[in-house]
Amino acid sequence: MPDVIMPRLSDTMEEGELSRWMKQVGDEIHKGDVLAEIETDKATMDLEAFDNGVLEQLLVVAGTLVPIGAPVARIGDGSNIVTDGARPAAPVATAAPVATTAPVATTAPAADAAAPAALPAASAPAPVAVAPTAPTAPEAPAATPTPTGELRTSPLARKIGREHGIDLHTIAGTGPQGRITRTDVDTAILAQASAASVPEPVAAAAAPTAVSADSVTVPVSRIRAVTARRLTESQAVPHFFLTSVVNVERLVAFRTDVNASLETVGSKVSLNDLFVRACAVVLRAHPEVNASWSDGVILRHNHVNVGVAVATDDGLLVPVVADADQKSLAAIATETRALAGLARTGSLSLAQMSGGTFTISNLGMFGIDSFTAVLNPPEAGILAIGAATEVPQVRDGQLVSVPMVKITLTVDHRVLDGAVAAAFLRDLTQLLEEPLRIVL
């Protein structure tokens, strides 16, 4: 029976953290049972069984980062139960398949020497039907994961291990298919030098560890790691900022009216929902802003999908209100609230975070007067919304207090120039100041 492997759960996923096992060795498994929870770069998802049988062996301990396609567990008929085989403990000591009928002599070499499977037959006029691609000899086909217990090391790692008296069986490999490479041995040598004992290999360290009297290292979640990478990417984008001050007197009053009328249905609209709807309406009128830079061309999107930045304990998530320009204010309010809830429990689906064409980030509730947001690639714009502040104004010779909100648009300069972005922001400001039009 095939091993259970780490599935690809999103386009950007490269590895997943097996955060929790939901079944134990010896448990009867039915197709569709949830075996484990996997934390990817975007969300926490269930790993379901594709086979019936008995969970015979866990190949990784909870908290381990596992590359896509690598085996994490084995389901069998129950005749080969191994209770302590999980990496990153010593992988070979618990070698499982010894007693099975697996032909040992043919498994290991086949994986490395396998021929490129996808090459078209030389005699067939293949180009007519299929575009050929320059082949690269694959190191090992994905379909043949390493049998557990087989020690995979590079020759160099073996040599260095020999020279330093390191038992490679005590090391966890971080290379492809768990191969022990020079880095792993070097790490082990360093660890051996600094402490008498061999260190525990990387697991799901969650607690901060002191590295000196002055600082501690805090391991980061997948979400934070992805946020860091994506925001770093976006810093390479040439961008500029435009700020506008919006008189929200009527917007606040409008919200009160709307909520009063919605009271009977038990729904409520926030200022943020009004911003989402207003942005969507103005984006529809300004297709040049509802766009992305893509490899030398500008993509104008047919749908207006507005992302809403949500702070969670694990980091920043941006659920997307799809087709926000087609939805009523009440629908947006309901949907945004549901999405934010899912975000906070880490259960947003990939689809709920994909396809955004514009993002809104609102720090008004934290009393922030104004700020600039970092672009959310590949979107061309993001709107940063500050808090409503009472500002004195002279009206008909009288001093009145007016609530004002500063909004700052960050723009990808490759997609938009200042004047075009300014026109968008001007229209948005006008719409927010005449809120009745938001629902038209």
Next chain:
Amino acid sequence: MTTEVATTRTITYRQALNETLRAELERDEKVFLVGEEIGVFEGSYKITAGLLEDFGPDRVLDAPIAEEGFVGAALGAAMLGMRPVVEIMTINFSLIAIDQIVNHAAKMRSMFAGQVSIPLVIRMPGGGGQQLAATHSQNLEVWYAHIPGLKVVAPSTPADAKALLTAAIRDDDPVIFLENLSLYSAKGEVPDGEQVAEIGKAAVVKTGTDLTIVSYSRGTTTALEVAHQLEAEGLSIEVVDLRSLRPLDRDTICASVKKTGHAVVFEDDWLSYGIGAEISATIGEGVFDFLDAPVRRVAAAEVPLPYAKALEKAALPNAADLAKVVREVLNISTTANDK
């Protein structure tokens, strides 16, 4: 005050070949050129421009469209002490002359117990990417690199084109001189004065510590491009330009991989039984204990090269293919930019 130190000039690969042929024709009256349309028409790729005019039809011979015939004639002249330089329009047409090259030129010195030597040079371009279709776009150099008795050189720069062609003409054994259609207009600095390369020596054209890319001819250009691109990502890539496919400089390859622990071969020929297979085996045999990952090869798709532009492009190995495999060997996750 001015001092005359004009030690190099920037010229094209084509011009370097042309100037070298001219210099050798002037230096040694035993040198002559023969090939299809190399005289009046000045060569399909204009390598022999101006030479008929300056050296006359006894030194620059227009041959009929009969590769076996004129290669055989040049071989006979070489046996009698001349130093012929044959141009075959592309490596694809050398198949018609392959009996003369493999069964005669390569064998005579040893079969006649050293009584004759064959100072013959056969110049020919290989390479695809010009929409010349499957029969005119092949990279068959491995056919010749396989044969003891031949030398096969494949310069990647104008400077090497000059130094290796000079060395090939002065060598007493038959030398296959591999050019490449996409390199003829490439520019580079070429030292003035006489330059004679040592045939059989590879060059480390860029030093690095993380991984070695081994390539030759056009491939070296791409390898350098990728190496510099990956430098920006903090990867230190060494590039070995083979320059000579036979004899193969196994020492330089092994010394580089011993240092870096990782190797990728970038080749324009097909993967199976290609140049990369030989390099890979050389590394496995020479520096097994220093390898931190399997040697990988990036080669052309195993199909007769398509004519359609998009398909041709897809079938030929390019910089993105190479960068992807380099990252895989170094176990670095691929970024979205590569897609």
